[in-house]
């Protein structure tokens with residue numbers, strides 16, 4: 808994706824109260840390698856929120872605030888990220904959710920995702936911790952497309968349900 812400035816990141820969240828009112832705490836961008844990212848995701852320093860900025864097909868940016876919760880159980884188990892399909896061995900994922908107001912009820916939509924929102928690095932094998940425990944034979948481009956489609960689908964569900972506010 809293109810290089811983003813802190814101003815552009817803040818702008819992606821501006822006026823989008825459907826997905827959370829708090830402005831993100833933008834992390835240090837000096838070490839970010841934008842060329843290998845499909846979306847820019849990071850965590851609030853306290854760990855209870857995740858943020859993501861997604862470049863849309865029309866050239867605009869969409870920022871989303873997500874509630875982040877870790878499973879209370881620490882027992883070892885395999886967990887797969889719903890977006891990039893990376894299989895983590897233990898505690899590598901978290902639940903990221905979004906509260907959507909429907910016609911007469913509040914609906915939470917959530918996904919089990921890589922806990923650091925680093926799916927783009929995972930599909931390119933750029934993380935230092937162990938690689939996926941379920942190797943796939945599909946190529947990188949197919950993984951990128953699948954990741955983007957999963958994100959767009961998530962945003963679409965969030966948008967579609969929010970229209971009734």
Ligand SMILES: [Zn+2]
Nearest residue numbers: 888891921926
């Ligand atoms: Zn992932």
